[in-house]
Amino acid sequence: MSKEIKNQGTGVGAKRAAPRPYVMPETTSVPMVNDLLEPYEVYFKSPLAKLGAIKQGLHADAITDLLQVTGATQIDIARWLDITEPTLRKHIQGSRELNRGLSEHIIQLFELFDKGLDTFGSLDEFKSWLKNYNPGIDAIPFELLDTLTGISIVLNQLIRIDYGVLA
Numbered sequence: 001m002s003k004e005i006k007n008q009g010t011g012v013g014a015k016r017a018a019p020r021p022y023v024m025p026e027t028t029s030v031p032m033v034n035d036l037l038e039p040y041e042v043y044f045k046s047p048l049a050k051l052g053a054i055k056q057g058l059h060a061d062a063i064t065d066l067l068q069v070t071g072a073t074q075i076d077i078a079r080w081l082d083i084t085e086p087t088l089r090k091h092i093q094g095s096r097e098l099n100r101g102l103s104e105h106i107i108q109l110f111e112l113f114d115k116g117l118d119t120f121g122s123l124d125e126f127k128s129w130l131k132n133y134n135p136g137i138d139a140i141p142f143e144l145l146d147t148l149t150g151i152s153i154v155l156n157q158l159i160r161i162d163y164g165v166l167a
Contacts, residue, residue: 033113033123036065040110054104057097062106064092069113071127080146081105108151112158119158130154136166 040062043050067077078088081102091098098106116126130142137144137157144150160166 033069033117036069037110037114037117040065040107041114043107044111044114050107053107054100056103057099058103058106059097060091060094062098062103063088066106066109069110071123080109082146105148105151108148109145112145112151112155115155115158119161136160 043053063077066072067074070077072080074085074088078085081088083091083102091102097103113123113126116130117123120126120129131140133140134157137153139153141154141157144154
């Protein structure tokens, strides 16, 4: 990646700060995560089921499940979903279905964490990997989870790890 692209948005000649690992709470056990992911697994296997769920909208409980699976804070989840914390809390307390954009983003995050668990065999190892700079994608994977394209980049890197293609 050229220096011009790396410095884009930081001003001409600005130096890029050294990447710092993100510290994420480690509170969720694998059996509990598998139980939380189980209702969403049908969406990972069937694009039509995924599309139907997105169009219908996930129930607001999906955000609570996402918080538990990822171990991320409400601040992180709000940032990933591009909503404010008060809006996130309203969704958590509400009983309405989520809009299509939120539903799609949440399903993609569940799919990523399911794949990460499969790739690393441990949620703690996957979370550790997410927090650290990855030269294969020239970023800290955790910081890419705020867009569907970023999630796709991280997912593709997990597939590369599965096949031993790291360069």
